[in-house]
Amino acid sequence: MAMDTKSPMSEPGLPRLLSQRSGVPAFRVMDVMEEAARREAAGDSVIHMEVGQPGTPAPRAALEAVAQALTTQRLGYTTALGLPALRERIARHYQEWYGAYVDPNQVVVTAGSSAGFVLSFLALFDVGAKVVLPSPGYPCYRHILTALGQVPYVARTDADSRWMPTAAQLDAAAADGAEGLLIASPANPTGTMLDAARLAEIAQACRRNRMWLISDEIYHGLTYEAPAETALSVAPEAIVINSFSKYFSMTGWRIGWLIVPPQLVRPIERLAQNLYISPPGVSQVAALAAFEARDELEANKQVYRANRDLLLNELPKAGFRKIVPADGAFYLYVDVSDLTSDSAAFCRQMLADTGIAATSGLDFDEERGHQFMRFSYAGTTAEMAEAAKRLRAWSNLKG
Ligand SMILES: Cc1ncc(COP(=O)(O)O)c(C=O)c1O
Structure with a gap:
């Protein structure tokens, strides 16, 4: 390398x-x-x-909310998991978009999905753990894992599999000791998506092999054929990573979120407290308002x-x-x-x-x-x- x-x-x-x-x-x-x-x-x-x-x-509603907050709020640290109102609003988003129930207590607000990767990789994997990454894929997955002493396990994809990993690849990776899989649908750089059946197949393969399923859903909302499925609809035990950067047009605000199983909330909270103290306060105000900018x-x-x-x-x-x-x-x-x-x-x-x-x-x-x-x-x-x-x-x- x-x-x-x-x-x-x-x-x-x-x-x-x-x-x-x-x-x-x-x-x-x-x-x-x-x-x-x-x-x-x-x-x-x-x-x-x-x-x-x-x-x-960023959408107008977000900018207006921030303009007001600048003169009326202290904008200090928030709790490490994020503003309760934002966590609740994100949970409601799952009902509105996917008809899925998410408990606000399972929502972790992060400094962009990038911080979400660090928090979830640290919470799930020890040094030396192998994590399956489809290739081609977003490079920072690889680099963050590497910086954390974990091991990217590349699963080569191509047109035949619509640039997504297959269950057979996951079985083979698990036999080789892989402990997790990270998928993105729509994916970067290909823009390809998993349909509901393939997503369910992948979730099943992860379950069967006792592998964590991490789903980067940052491009949800930006689909041109059919809407994207959240991994939560087939795998309530999945870790979902999302962000306000893309659909919500807020890259520089560095704000995103995780949906994690209840047992993971406290470990992630401890990591978040120590690594970041809290996600950016002003961006959380903007993010809350951005939901109203449909x-x-x-x-x-x-x-x-x-x-x-x-x-x-x-x-x-x-x-x-x-x-x-x-x-x-x-x-x-x-x-x-x-x-x-x-x-x-x-x-x-x-x-x-x-x-x-x-x-x-x-x-x-x-x-x-x-x-x-x-x-x-x-x-x-x-x-x-x-x-x-x-x-x-x-x-x-x-x-
Ligand atoms: C697939 C994917 N995940 C995550 C990110 C990082 O986004 P964020 O701005 O939320 O940290 C990007 C940025 O391009 C991306 O393409």
Whole structure:
């Protein structure tokens, strides 16, 4: 695995070596963002298709609630599990969206889903535990596990399994000692989803093998064919991770949540108290109000839908023909093996030539990522149209 931390030997002035766990790879997309920002600062016109974040701000209702709270509330620490009103509202969300009952006591508010991963991995797994991660997948799962001394157990997926793990893979991983599985549906980078039957099959395989099922549901709400099922509907013992970053358009507010089995609440509370004290107070106020912004959020989603339609139509005309069929999120994962054997170099060249920032598949799949890239379409439709135009011109130029 490529480590990009400098060797501590080359860092004069440090008293000792750095920890091995600090050697986790970079989240490459953040590096692409930096390069894009550098080009923008130099006056280039950059279209951001690298990063998975809505182009829209937090919903108006959230901003208004915060404006009021700034002058009327102290906004100090909250309890480690989060504001009771927000925990109750999140529990109600499960009734409204999925017809599922969730006890507010099982809700843990976190500093984004990212903190949710740290809390749940620490609560569930000891150092050395193997955790199954479908590949391609969100890179930080791998890197967080690694930083915690746990072991990512990669389950290679492909078009045949609709880019999701199979029960047979889980049985084999369990026989090899795996203790947990992390799935995301819709997934990043592919946007593919598990239907109810596959989700139930996976839940059953986890139960049969006594593996924890962790379900990252951060892209729920952003589905274009059928709504997503929560893992709780088939596995009440699952750990569900979610966030206000994507559907709720609140990336920078760093706020998310977990739904955990009752027995896990206290261990997670103890970890949360010690690691974070509490989730950000001001963001909890915003999150509570964001639930009342349904119309605005649905309008945002309509923009993603239009962007998706536009790109599915236009990208093939610019040579990007092998697009993984996606049902949700705001990504298109493209097999570019007919265009390059080095998607990272290809993305760098594309940014330099066209001003379009996109991410190499290497972030998501260490083995096959060099022949894939990911476009995020969470920007405006005008930006997507401009991107399509530039990409067509670029492909014509290259012949
Ligand atoms: C699948 C997935 N999970 C989690 C995250 C992290 O989100 P948050 O902002 O809630 O920490 C992302 C961010 O892109 C993601 O794609």
